[in-house]
Amino acid sequence: MFFMAAQDMATIESISSLLPPAAVAVPLIGSLLVLGAERWAGKWRDSLAVLTALLTLVIVMLMLPSVLQRPLQFELPGIMQLGLLLRVDLFGFVFAALMSLIWLLATLHATAYMAHEHAQTRFFVFLLATLGSCLGVVLSGDLVSLFLFFEMMTFFSYVLVIHEQTPDAMHAGGVMLYLSVAGGLVILMGIFLLYAGIGTAAIKPLYDLIAQSALNPYVVMLLFIVGFGIKAGMIPLHIWLPKAHPVAPSPASALLSALMIKTGAYGIFRVVGMIFTPAQVPETVTMLPSMEIGYLIIWIGIVTMFLGAFMALLSTGAKKILAYSSVSQMGYILMGMGVAAYLGAEGAMGFAGALYHIINHAFFKAGFFLLVGSIYMVTHELDIRVLGGLRQKVPFIMVIFLIAYAGIGGIPGFNGYVSKTLLHHAIVEAATHGNSSLLMLAEKIFMLTSAMTLCYFAKLFRGLFLGEMPEKFAKLDYSFTWPVYTVLSIFGAIILAIGLFPHFLLKKIIIPAMQWFTYDGHMVEHLFELNVWNLPDLQGSAVVVIMAVILFALLDRSGFFTLQFPKWLSVEYLFYLPAARFVQKTFAQAGTVFDRALNQVYLDLSATARKLCLFFGRLDAALNTTYESSGGLGMALVERSEQFDKALNQAYLTSAGGARKLVDGTGKFDRSLNRVYETSAKGARKLANSTEKFDRSLNEAYLVSAAGARRLAEGSDKLDKSLNQAYVLSGNVGRKIAHRTSDLDESLNTMYESSGPRTLSFWNRLRLWAGWRSMNFYFDIFLVAIVLVLLFLIIYAYLA
């Protein structure tokens, strides 16, 4: 049979293709282009966004022919050091196709919806970026890549949620962001354990490896369920969802509710329904861990669907009802997946129901949000206690609403009928298989919840369309542009088409999508031959409708719809706020207090150290003082001793003086003795000296007499010589005298000859020169001289 053949093909290598990365990249690049378009081509921005979404849809659809054969694969090794693996099988493809199609419709609707909003560019940029990351999640081939896109989706969608930037929106966005980050980390923990345990995080049946490893499968699966469950809006992790979905702009709410929460379900199913299943249908029936976890998921699903519906019944905001409805519908999907996992290889029915419901829910929930959004575009009010009577103003929207209503209510002929029927089959199968009365109870809750679904949508319908229209809304202009009509019509048409031809999708898409999962062939065949148009199922549907009518009448009568439960009853107040406060207390405050205390310890320590230093300083000063005072004492002592010393010194000195005197006396005696000796010695020396002198003088005398003798000799010699000379000289003189006498004689002769005349003249001359007085004078002196001579002669004579 074809399914078996397909399973054989599972061993065949997948085809490498560039389409998956293109599908992820095109919206991401498109978002950047839209960002650029704001500056350079403002009016083309909207068209560009729609075209990008359209192109993405085309690329995704191009994958279909190949994916029906075998998975497409694309690998970028080395990205993040782990490699990026995209791998598209039909299961992932269903999600991708759903996303790209509804995204296109929502984007088209958004061009109308956003026309009067602020920050439009930002909205479109992040709308497309979210599309890219969402596609990445469902096209990923391993959990690491999936995680990458999952986190991207969280952050991108955050911007969509808080678009209005009202305090409400910021609060809701914050709750969503932090819970998602926390969920992401829980997933990461699961991936760590899985990867460390078996060395791979590929998305394929790996139980054979896991069974051999030391891995605890329950812990890992629970981590993934919690992590993805936050995104899936699983109770009790759903609290962000009813906050975040209503505050976002309607196209974004549509995508959040219809698609993004499905990524959570997708993740759970990939882990529990695929990774933790064996690659081959086991020979013997054994209880695998994934089956036990599947049982848990069934109950989580049941609780989620019931409580979601219950909360929806109580809500009054249209988008709030839709958000809780999403929680409830996610419960259906989770239940189907739980059954699929619980029954192991025989869980084909649960798988089909869940996947089918994912498709259906995407269409009717997106349709609901967009049509409610369309109303909001005009009224800017969505509280059903305020609104009413819109049936005359927007009959077209009312028709679409009714179609979607029939779809979600499971009315035969609309799409919800087939998936709910499959899910119902699944839960019954699970109950009979396990022979569990508890699961039979679950089946009852399932039926009740379906009735409740009809009820709260009836309430919403009445609130929006029936009753009287308030004055202020009557005057508004309820005409829409073409994108609104087109988009809503398409949703209506799809819901109807699936509802009228339920087996087409089942046989062409959903059953082939099982081929990469491990399901028993004959169960699949049974499913293949299933016809939903049978009496029991139609009866079931009728029972639900009847129950719903009764329930609605009861609830309406009792005023339940407007009942306000106290706030503290909500899970948020019962669990999350205390938990948040606990975290705040334990981590942040305790940490801060501790840190501050530590700091204080350091400061105290340094203060103490300083005190210690001061103390030591004081000690030191005291010590110093002690020393100083003791020093004073010492000094006094020293002074005393000094005085004593001085006195002693004095005594010594005195005694020394005496001694010295004594010594002096002795010295004197000695000296005098010495002197005596010296004197006597001097006498002796003098004697010696005088003897010596005498001797020397004697010697000298001899020498002198010798010298005198020599001198005498010399003198006599000289006398002789001078005598001789004198004779010579006298001879000469005699000769000269003779000469002169002769000369004189001659001259006398001459003179006698000449003196005659001249003699008179001499006397004349003398007289003339002296005058008569000088003659007298000379004469006086001559007389005095004679007297004196005479006197002398007399004295001499007297004396003698």
Next chain:
Amino acid sequence: MEIFKQILPVWIAMFPIVMTFVIYFAQKRSEKLRNGLSVATSVITFLSVVLLFPYILAGEIIEVKLFSLLPNLVVSFRVDILSFSLSILSSFIWMLATIYSLDYMRHEHGGNRYYPVLMVTLAGCIGLFLAGDFFTLFVFFELMSLASYVLVIHEETVEALRSGYKYLIMTIIGGLALFFGIIITFELAGSVSLGAGVLIREPSTLALVAFLAYLVGFGMKAGMFPLHVWLPDAHPVAPSPASALLSGIMLKTGAYGLLRVIFHVYGMQLLQETGWILILAVLAVISILLGSAVALTQEDLKRRLAYSSIGQMGYVLLGMTILSERALLGDIFHIFSHATMKSTLFLAAGAIILKTGKRKIKDLGGIGRQMPVTMAAFTVAALAMVGIPPLNGFVSKWTLALGALDARQPYYVVVLLISSLLNGLYYLPIIINAFFGREAEGEGEPLKIDEAPSKMLVPIVVIAFCTLLFGLMPWNIPFDLSRRAAEFLFRGGF
């Protein structure tokens, strides 16, 4: 070429010191010359480190012995893959921080003191990484620590001086403890060289005392609990480029020192057998949780970043205690990651504070619309801190966690993830407030703030881009270096 190879490490460590004096005297001529020389110094230092790359890639260890102080106590340089990794990281960040300083310090006083000190700190930092023995390492360690004091007190406000004083006292205590450890090692092993094999092989009381002394000395620098108290005071008061370097690079010197202590002084085996490594592990866990938790309650932007550094350094310290090769790889890669992330954050915060004059987080509403590029860089780095793929913080967390699981220690992973969540809780509000928050109510006209000047913006964007690149790209130089370094250390480090 042999001689070139020998000179290169000495040149790298000494060049900034020499240039410090040149810059000091150049500033008397003109500020432009001073700025130009500072940038040139950091660029040349970076390029010189790059020149080491071929040798390191070939698996060589460059050893340079300069002169011996005492027998067996040789002042030496030793460049192995780990030294190189950290040197290239720090010189790269330093280069960008210096360029950033040009515009940042234009509005500040004391540029004449700032630039020379910046360069001498660079020398200390790089010299420490290139040191071939603990003694040389100690000398550069002290040089860096004391020089960075001047950076801390740059503003000269009362607050800065107080914080600086605290820093100084703690640093001196740390330095003394380190010295004590080195002395004991020298006494026990007769050598403190990094190339001499595992130094201490026998457990003894003295060896334990030395280990504790090393923990105090290096742990002080790394901001390890309970010695972190100086960090949240000192990092925020410094000028932002200096904060970036203090948090981004200088904290890592402590981690580097501890890596050397674990692998070169004691060896993994001894530490594991005696269980001494657990002391560090416990302190690291407390650092992680405490740092992250306290960061939550901080109002001041830079103070929050500083506390975050304590937590992140806890990752690094924890990573080295796990003692599995993958954890070590993650550990060294996280040194790279944290350096790029925290530098980006501090530089971006600096740009914001410079432009707005506001430091309180709640006053920074709407700043993302006015300074989109700066805040985008901030966002990227903050998301990397939280560990969002595909940023480098995710890669290091991934590797660290798997390393911990390899060593069968899943509790560490839980600590890591709790801390990541706390990171998210204190980083995301800043971003949300910046992009989507209401602008702070002020009197009269709202302040019109434009983007930071280009010399500040370029470094911010470059490092932020590195944060993305070193997470996303397959050719990932830091990751490759970390892998080689981890292998090298695990082989024994010789």
